[in-house]
Amino acid sequence: MIGIFDSGVGGMTVARAIERVCPGYPLLYFGDIARTPYGSKSPETIREYSRRNTDFLLSHGATIIVIACNSAASTATDALRSEYDVPVLDVITPATLKAAAATRNNRIGIIGTRATVRSEIYRERIESIHPGCTVISQACPLLVPLVEEGWLNRRETKMILRRYLHPLKLQQIDTLVLGCTHYPLLGKLIQPRIGKRVQLIDSSVEVARYLKEYLDKNKDINNKLKKENPTSRFFVSDSTGPVRKLADRIFGRNIHLEKVNA
Amino acid sequence: MIGIFDSGVGGMTVARAIERVCPGYPLLYFGDIARTPYGSKSPETIREYSRRNTDFLLSHGATIIVIACNSAASTATDALRSEYDVPVLDVITPATLKAAAATRNNRIGIIGTRATVRSEIYRERIESIHPGCTVISQACPLLVPLVEEGWLNRRETKMILRRYLHPLKLQQIDTLVLGCTHYPLLGKLIQPRIGKRVQLIDSSVEVARYLKEYLDKNKDINNKLKKENPTSRFFVSDSTGPVRKLADRIFGRNIHLEKVNA
Numbered sequence: 001m002i003g004i005f006d007s008g009v010g011g012m013t014v015a016r017a018i019e020r021v022c023p024g025y026p027l028l029y030f031g032d033i034a035r036t037p038y039g040s041k042s043p044e045t046i047r048e049y050s051r052r053n054t055d056f057l058l059s060h061g062a063t064i065i066v067i068a069c070n071s072a073a074s075t076a077t078d079a080l081r082s083e084y085d086v087p088v089l090d091v092i093t094p095a096t097l098k099a100a101a102a103t104r105n106n107r108i109g110i111i112g113t114r115a116t117v118r119s120e121i122y123r124e125r126i127e128s129i130h131p132g133c134t135v136i137s138q139a140c141p142l143l144v145p146l147v148e149e150g151w152l153n154r155r156e157t158k159m160i161l162r163r164y165l166h167p168l169k170l171q172q173i174d175t176l177v178l179g180c181t182h183y184p185l186l187g188k189l190i191q192p193r194i195g196k197r198v199q200l201i202d203s204s205v206e207v208a209r210y211l212k213e214y215l216d217k218n219k220d221i222n223n224k225l226k227k228e229n230p231t232s233r234f235f236v237s238d239s240t241g242p243v244r245k246l247a248d249r250i251f252g253r254n255i256h257l258e259k260v261n262a
Numbered sequence: 263m264i265g266i267f268d269s270g271v272g273g274m275t276v277a278r279a280i281e282r283v284c285p286g287y288p289l290l291y292f293g294d295i296a297r298t299p300y301g302s303k304s305p306e307t308i309r310e311y312s313r314r315n316t317d318f319l320l321s322h323g324a325t326i327i328v329i330a331c332n333s334a335a336s337t338a339t340d341a342l343r344s345e346y347d348v349p350v351l352d353v354i355t356p357a358t359l360k361a362a363a364a365t366r367n368n369r370i371g372i373i374g375t376r377a378t379v380r381s382e383i384y385r386e387r388i389e390s391i392h393p394g395c396t397v398i399s400q401a402c403p404l405l406v407p408l409v410e411e412g413w414l415n416r417r418e419t420k421m422i423l424r425r426y427l428h429p430l431k432l433q434q435i436d437t438l439v440l441g442c443t444h445y446p447l448l449g450k451l452i453q454p455r456i457g458k459r460v461q462l463i464d465s466s467v468e469v470a471r472y473l474k475e476y477l478d479k480n481k482d483i484n485n486k487l488k489k490e491n492p493t494s495r496f497f498v499s500d501s502t503g504p505v506r507k508l509a510d511r512i513f514g515r516n517i518h519l520e521k522v523n524a
Contacts, residue, residue: 033302040298040500114504145407156418156425163418238302242376 001028001228002211003062005053008036009236009243010144010181011068012250014091017184017208018066019232019251022215025225027232028062031257034237037144038071039115050076054084056235056260061228063221064214066207067091068181070112074121087221089214094206095177096122100130102199103175107134109168109194112179114139122179136171140164140180147182148242150249158189165194177201185250235260263290263490264473265324267315270298271498271505272406272443273330274512276353279446279470280328281494281513284477287487289494290324293519296499299406300333301377312338316346318497318522323490325483326476328469329353330443332374336383349483351476356468357439358384362392364461365437369396371430371456374441376401384441398433402426402442409444410504412511420451427456439463447512497522 002025004015015029030053032038038046050072054065065080065088067073073090080088099108110122117139126135142160151157168176176198178184184202191200215222236243239259247255264287266277277291292315294300300308312334316327327342327350329335335352342350361370372384379401388397404422413419430438438460440446446464453462477484498505501521509517 034304036302040296042296114502118502141411142404142407142413145404149403151404156421159418159421240376240380 001026001061002064002066002225003028003030003054003057004066004068005030005032005050005057005072006068006181007032007038007071009033009246009250010147012234012247013181013184013204014066014068014207015232015234016250017202017204018211021205021208022212024230026228026230028057028060029232029234030056031234031236033239033243037113037115038069039113041071043075046072046075047079050080051083054080058084058086060233060235062086063224065089066211068204068207070116070180074116074119087214087218089207089211091181091203091207092121092125094210095179095201095203096125096129098206099175099177099201100126100133102201103130103133105172105174106130106132107136107171107173107175109171109173109176109198110135110137110179111140111164111168111176111183112137113144114141116179122177136168136173138164138168143186144180144182147185148246150242150245152185152249153189157186158193161186161189162193165190169194173198175199175201178203233258237261263288263323264326264328264487265290265292265316265319266328266330267292267294267312267319267334268330268443269294269300269333271295271508271512272409274496274509275443275446275466276328276330276469277494277496278512279464279466280473283467283470284474286492288490288492290319290322291494291496292318293496293498295501295505299375299377300331301375303333305337308334308337309341312342313345316342320346320348322495322497324348325486327351328473330466330469332378332442336378336381349476349480351469351473353443353465353469354383354387356472357441357463357465358387358391360468361437361439361463362388362395364463365392365395367434367436368392368394369398369433369435369437371433371435371438371460372397372399372441373402373426373430373438373445374399375406376403378441384439398430398435400426400430405448406442406444409447410508412504412507414447414511415451419448420455423448423451424455427452431456435460437461437463440465495520499523
């Protein structure tokens with residue numbers, strides 16, 4: 001199965017994108033709702049939780065791991081790659097590759113949580129791929145709570161988005177990376193407010209495309225996955241009403257969340 | 263010293279209220295920013311963190327403990343009282359006593375985080391003091407992020423408040439408990455939106471008054487505290503820009519936060 005983990009429910013946008021881009025593969029999701037958010041925790045703790053999540057996914061049949069959490073991707077990817085004998089993909093790398101390839105005026109915007117922006121991970125990656133680039137970051141700490149409340153089309157959300165995006169607009173970016181797995185749910189509100197000429201890079205879609213390329217190249221894993229029963233499973237370490245609603249909203253259908261003490 | 267702990271910086275409104283109501287006493291604050299929020303954690307974990315926080319405060323000279331965190335107050339108060347040989351006050355009890363005494367039409371509103379409202383702790387306490395009361399709760403999950411961003415007088419905050427308070431207004435409450443330590447910062451916005459006839463009960467102020475009564479009655483502790491050097495100290499387990507700004511804003515002056523690995 002394709003194992004995916006996140007600190008919460010936002011990573012389900014990655015699972016949904018993988019379902020669309022790589023249809024027919026069985027997904028195994030783990031959302032660590034009980035310990036969310038990872039962004040405010042120490043690197044050691046984030047690595048420890050990431051190991052536990054990986055162990056959980058492997059013990060339930062995963063043969064490839066996708067880190068759908070930005071904090072875990074920036075902090076734990078190297079550790080997991082060196083410690084585990086399975087392929088480990090992360091949600092950050094594909095989006096930075098895509099952004100560096102897409103920009104024409106070499107001005108790229110990044111929006112993310114305060115933790116992601118402070119880590120400078122997107123900026124460092126993009127500048128290492130494309131040294132001539134100017135990367136402008138904007139922390140948008142209210143967007144995750146707004147999405148988690150399901151306020152996806154409210155006037156307040158639109159006003160707050162306009163306020164966050166305005167500085168990026170002034171900087172004349174032509175490419176904007178949605179550097180948080182919750183943000184694709186706001187894509188339709190973001191596009192008109194940042195301007196229709198700005199290309200949005202959805203990190204969830206990019207990691208799904210990257211996975212597809214990976215599977216096309218690695219026939220062994222691909223064949224193994226294709227032989228499996230294509231029933232996906234979604235595990236969470238805690239389950240509340242808003243979490244279940246958000247999961248259903250992301251998939252556009254009823255998602256059965258299995259609660260585990262992980 | 264008067265030891266005060268919270269999962270974050272919100273509990274500083276309790277410290278500030280104690281400073282006003284009981285001037286001249288030395289305060290010792292610990293904000294567990296690295297592990298915030300407690301509300302989404304299991305009761306065992308909240309109790310474990312509360313013990314650690316109490317140990318920290320006692321080892322730095324506290325002789326009385328005030329639990330300024332709603333999640334810890336509802337989950338860990340009994341454990342701390344039975345395990346430690348110092349007085350333990352909690353932020354919930356005084357506000358519920360005050361609300362039960364203040365209401366005239368027996369309709370009390372409670373606003374708090376989703377975790378606090380789900381715990382039903384305010385409702386249970388008020389109904390046990392005043393069985394004829396109707397308690398109407400409203401979770402306001404966006405208010406903490408708005409306060410933490412410092413959006414205390416923005417149009418978006420006012421709109422969101424109006425939306426949250428509207429159902430309580432329809433229920434014709436005459437008393438509203440601010441059941442979260444962040445909310446006193448929004449008191450001036452809340453009063454006109456809930457109506458000037460509704461009495462606001464500020465849990466931070468109520469616990470400070472309760473502490474004053476306690477000290478008036480317990481001369482031993484009082485005399486000991488009065489002999490101490492009245493310099494307050496503020497410790498946090500993590501320190502970020504928004505946290506420092508919020509601390510300064512709560513006190514209306516520059517607050518020196520000492521970061522510790524606790």
